[in-house]
Amino acid sequence: MKRADRAAVWFVLPSLFLVALFSIYPICASVRLGFYRTILMLPWLGEKFVGLENYADLATDAVALQSLGVTLLFVGASATMEVLVGAGMALLLNESFRGRGLVRAAVLVPWAIPTVVSSQMWRYIFNDRYGLFNFLVFGRDTSRYIAPLAEPWLARAAIIFADVWKTSSFAALIVLAGLQTIPDELYEAAEVDGAGAWQKLRRITLPLLKPALLLALLFRTIDAFKVFDLVFVMTQGGPADATNVLQFYGYKKIFAEGMIGYGSAIAVGVFLISLALALLYIRLIGARVLEPGAAR
Amino acid sequence: MKPWPALLLLPLLVSPLHAADIRFVTWRDTQGYLEPLIADFEAHNPDLKIVRDVGPHSSTEFHDLLAQKFRNRDREMDVFFMDVIWPAEFASAGWALPLDRFFPREAQKKFLPATIRANTYAGAIYGVPLFVDAGLLYYRKDLLQKYKLSPPRTWPELVEQAKTIVAGEKHAGLTGFSGQFKQYEGLVCNMMEYILSNNGDLWDETRLSGALRFPAAQEAARFVRDRIIGEIAHRGVLAYQEPESLALFSEGRAVFHRNWPYAWAEANDAHKSKIAGQVGMTTLPAFPGGSSAAALGGWQLGISRYSRRPELAWHFVEFMTRAETQRRIALQTGRGMAREAVYRDPEVLEKYPQFRMQLAVSMRAVPRPTTPVYVPLSNIMQRYFSTAISARDSDIDRLARHADREMDRVLDLLRPRAAR
Secondary structure, three states, X not given: OHHHHHHHHHHHHHHHHHHHHHHHHHHHHHXXXXXXXXXXXXXXXOOEEOOOHHHHHHHHOHHHHHHHHHHHHHHHHHHHHHHHHHHHHHHHXXXXXXXXXHHHHHHOHHHHOOHHHHHHHHHHHOOOOOOHHHHHHHOOOHHHOOOHHHOHHHXXXXXXXXXXXXXXXXXXXXHHHHHHOOOHHHHHHHHHOOOOHHHHHHHHXXXXXXXXXXHHHXXXXXXXXXXXXXXXXXXXXXXXXXXXXXXXXXXXXXXXXXXXXXXXXXXXXXXXXXXXXXXXXXXXXXXXXHOOOOOO | OOOHHHHHOHHHHOOOXXXXXXXXXXXXXXXXXHHXXXXXXXXXXXXXXXXXXXXXXXXXXXXXXXHHHHHOOOOOOOEEEEEXXXXXXXXXXXXXXXXXXXXXXXXXXXEOHHHHHHHEEOOEXXXXXXXXXXXXXXXXXXXXXXOOOOOOOEHHHHHHHHHHHHHHOOOOOXXXXXXXXXXXXXXXXXXXXXXXXXXXXXXXXXXXXXXXXXXXXXHHHHHHHHHHEOOOEOHHHHHOOHHHHHHHHHOOOEEEEEEOOHHHHHHOOOOOOOOOOOEEEEOOOEOOOOOOOOEEEEXXXXXXXXXXXXXXXXXXXXXXXXXXXXXXXXXXXXXXXXXXXXXXXXXXXXXXXXXXXXXXXXXXXXXXXXOOOHHHHHHHHHHHHHHXXXXXXXXXXXXXXHHHHHHHHHHHOOXXXXXX
């Protein structure tokens, strides 16, 4: 046992090193920066330790709070829809039909396109003069064309839609993996007992799929919290700050305004929220995973 | 010091086998003047190669790209375009190289004074002006003539004329006005023209305090919200920068249009525009009791503090901003140039008679205040303006007070320095 343990340490070490280098170090550095007031454009102010001042400012910053609201809306709407759409796709892909391999590959295409590229595509689609969106809705009557990205609620819907389009297939992958772990015997037994398709779905598939669905939701929620590129390319946070998500706000603070300390505090805030979510989900999933086999 | 002694050292610095690269961060050249100029420069300097690094069109995004390169101390950037509002910030952050040794006072006198002021920070010069922009009003000569109207002198007059013409023309796609109202730097320029022409101000530079809450500024914002957006301009302008708004005008779908001088040549180019020859240009309207105010814009060339070869970079900057180059760009594009002599050049005046009037507008154009914290202030204003004008029921008074408080906090950062 001891030798095996030692070997295990060596196997884990490289990935631990990478995690430390690319996750833990930047997190610690951000936390440290968040306690300082550093403004690039005003070098004479120096790097002043201000304790929790940045966080106190953050708590009363109306823009940050509004931005948190926008982010939560985006996360809630996009993650929910992605898991639902993804589950539907997975159920479909799990059936056997001709050309299934091709469809499975095709479904992954949106996910394989870099977000910056697909965001650019959506920006064109939603353009008010030559966008496909207007053509589909209004046809050739150009006088009725609207600018979805100029309307706060439509712009929000547009970035959510673009995200759902892109990452539903990722959710589908996870759910599909979950589906494939459900043994066929269960369905056979159910059929023997006279269960219909709906009953099989409700009584077997969905309960056994819960861990996979939660896992998909976890990944999508945390990932959605970090949304940046969609907003950067499609709206730059506008119109009227309607799509100013937290990560973009933090980016503006650091890279445009040079407010390193304050921007880092925002980043740390996003990190803490994601961490809390992750812990919550892990507890939920842990409990669910144990449930079926819990034969005390 | 003159540039010449440094240039004599050139052969020593550049080995004949390796052409030295000068990295130039620029925007996409839609008017086609940059390519031939760079080819010319390279033909005269076979040892130098200009490598172009193309950034985004939006000034805001371009700024963020530069800031990111500076933060990374990117040695792969030598020369860059700089918006008129950035020199103070880049100088204060230590990112732009002071150019006094290359660009002495004597040489600076050949440029429009406002452009030199915008490039000067704490007594040193940080950029060489190339383009000068000032907000102008474009209009459809043919339509105004048809309705026997003369170009509007006040904003309310502009609204009335636009309504009359749009109602009279049975052209479903025609709107009254197009400008730049997206949440970006151009929004600040547009809104500042309304506010200043109503005797208002963005902020008070001596008292370091926001001025958006005062009645003049609020009235102007309310006017844009109630009389322009969704009235004479369709709501799409809330997502428009210069190219989109100009395209609408060039398609013959807007009676009036606010833009910089470059729009004149574009709107009159029969290949790109349906209204070539029917374009009129004049100073922007004012509110009754105010006087026309054009925002000063423009682009300069700067050299990065992290450049490995500032002398060679200067060689390129000098070429790009010399009198002959500016004359050439003016002739080709009709854009406003920073050297005063261009406006007196007979050939330029013959091709672009409007340059006489453009000089007058550019001389009087109002620069946005020079401060190292311009970007945070601008972000606050962009947010305020965008929120104030996008929704009919926006509470402008509350929003303006809030924006002022936020500006005050940023401006407070400058106080310790002032006290010292």
